[in-house]
Amino acid sequence: MDNNNAPVWFVTGCSTGFGRELVKLLLQQNYNVVITARDTEKIKDLANGYNTSALVLPLDVTNKQQIADAVEKATTTFGKIDVLVNNAGYGYFTSIEEGEEEKIRAQFETNFFGLVSMTQAVLPGMRKQRKGHIVNFSSIGGLRAFAATAYYHATKFAVEALSESLSQEVAPLGIKVLLVEPGPFRTDWAGRSTARTETQLDDYKDTVGKRMSASLEGSGKQVGDPVRGSQAIIDAVNSEKPQLRLLLGEMAYNMANEKLTMLKENFEAWKDLSIGADFPENER
Numbered sequence: 001m002d003n004n005n006a007p008v009w010f011v012t013g014c015s016t017g018f019g020r021e022l023v024k025l026l027l028q029q030n031y032n033v034v035i036t037a038r039d040t041e042k043i044k045d046l047a048n049g050y051n052t053s054a055l056v057l058p059l060d061v062t063n064k065q066q067i068a069d070a071v072e073k074a075t076t077t078f079g080k081i082d083v084l085v086n087n088a089g090y091g092y093f094t095s096i097e098e099g100e101e102e103k104i105r106a107q108f109e110t111n112f113f114g115l116v117s118m119t120q121a122v123l124p125g126m127r128k129q130r131k132g133h134i135v136n137f138s139s140i141g142g143l144r145a146f147a148a149t150a151y152y153h154a155t156k157f158a159v160e161a162l163s164e165s166l167s168q169e170v171a172p173l174g175i176k177v178l179l180v181e182p183g184p185f186r187t188d189w190a191g192r193s194t195a196r197t198e199t200q201l202d203d204y205k206d207t208v209g210k211r212m213s214a215s216l217e218g219s220g221k222q223v224g225d226p227v228r229g230s231q232a233i234i235d236a237v238n239s240e241k242p243q244l245r246l247l248l249g250e251m252a253y254n255m256a257n258e259k260l261t262m263l264k265e266n267f268e269a270w271k272d273l274s275i276g277a278d279f280p281e282n283e284r
Contacts, residue, residue: 006030006031006032006053007031007032007082007083008031008032008033008034008074008078008079008080008081008082008083009026009031009032009033009034009082009083009084009085010033010034010036010070010071010074010081010083010084010085010122011023011026011033011034011035011036011085011087012036012037012059012061012085012086012087012088012114012118013036013037013061013087013088013089014035014036014037014043014046014087015037015038015039015042015043016042016187017087017185017187017226018087018137018182018185018187018226018229018230018233019037019085019087019088020043020046020226021226021227021229021230022085022087022230022233022234023035023043023046024046024227024230025227025230025231025234026234027046027047027050027053027054029234030053031053032053032054032055032078033050033053033054033055034055034057034070034074034077034078034081035047035054035055035056035057036056036057036058036059036070037058037059038058038059038060039058040056040057040058043056044056055073055074055077055078057069057070057073057074058070061086061088061110061114061115061117061118062109062110062113062114062117064117067117067118067121068121071121071122071125075125080125080129081122081125081126081132082131082132082133083132083133083134083135083237084118084119084122084132084133084134084135085135085137085233086114086115086118086119086134086135086136086137087135087137088110088114088115089110089111089114089115089137089155090107090110090111090194090195091149091152091194091195092104092107092149092151092152092194092195092196092197093148093149093194093195093196093197093208093211093212093215094148094150094151094196094197094208095147095148095197095201095204095207095208096150096151097201097204098197098200098201098204099150099151099197100197103151103195103197104151106195107151107152107155107195108151108154108155108158111152111155111156111159112155112158112159112162115136115159115162116162119134119136119166122134123170123175126170126173126175127170127173127175130173130174131174131175132170132174132175132176133175133176133177133178133237133242134163134166134170134175134176134177134178135177135178135180135233135237136159136162136163136177136178136179136180137159137180137182138156138159138160138163138179138180138181139152139156139181139182140181140182140183140247140249140251140252140255140256141153141156142156142157142159142160142179142181143160143181143255143256143259144255144256144258144259145157146211147204147207147208147211148207148208148209148211148212148215149211159179160179163177163179163244164244167244176237176242177244178233178236178237178242178243178244178245178246179244179245179246180233180246180248181245181246181247181248181252181256182224182229182247182248182249182252183224183247183248183249183250183251183252183253183255184222184223184224184249184251185222185224185225185226185229185248185249187222187226194215196212198212223249223250223251224248224249224251229248229249232246232248233246233248
């Protein structure tokens, strides 16, 4: 069934947003693609006209048996998985104080633990073939945190740390890691795809409340183009000089550099306190 032994991409969360647009581009560019989502009715149209290069599978990344079945079916069909794109995930708006434990844990199950389970499932095959690329969707929110989305940031900061360690562990095995860090893009992230706990406490109206309102009002008007962003991901994976991080969008680029400046100012402000915490030279 494979398409001239072209690279095989396995993409999670393909019903909307980046996952959907990425799959479209990959198929147009003659890659073999495993297209997954919890509800296959929402993605089966993506395979139309690509009978030999598209494989549609049901996949909830919080279900380890579905993960195992999907990876086995993909490997049986195409013989390998070259690129895993851990795209499945969603946002959650709330103040930290009013966050609901069930929603917090559910978000971690998808955004972090689901990503871990998918990565663990494909690594044996990638190690065996001594090549592969794991693409983990983080966010500019994996580098900077803001009011109203603390728990989302926590999941993405965790993805950042995991990916940094993973890149060091698998580099000697011929496997690469890419962290994708989009800013605001015209996807469903701030709309239908986001959970929320409406803030009821007046003390948070000017911080959490305002950010929630602004995000809802801006949904569908973001300057980030998911199609151009998806092509950037393909280009980064194919680069002869791969990097660990790929910021997507001018806002993400600017915000990341602002964070660098803030960190530097913070570090320098307390440099003496930091260094003074060591034993003196004559006591070491």
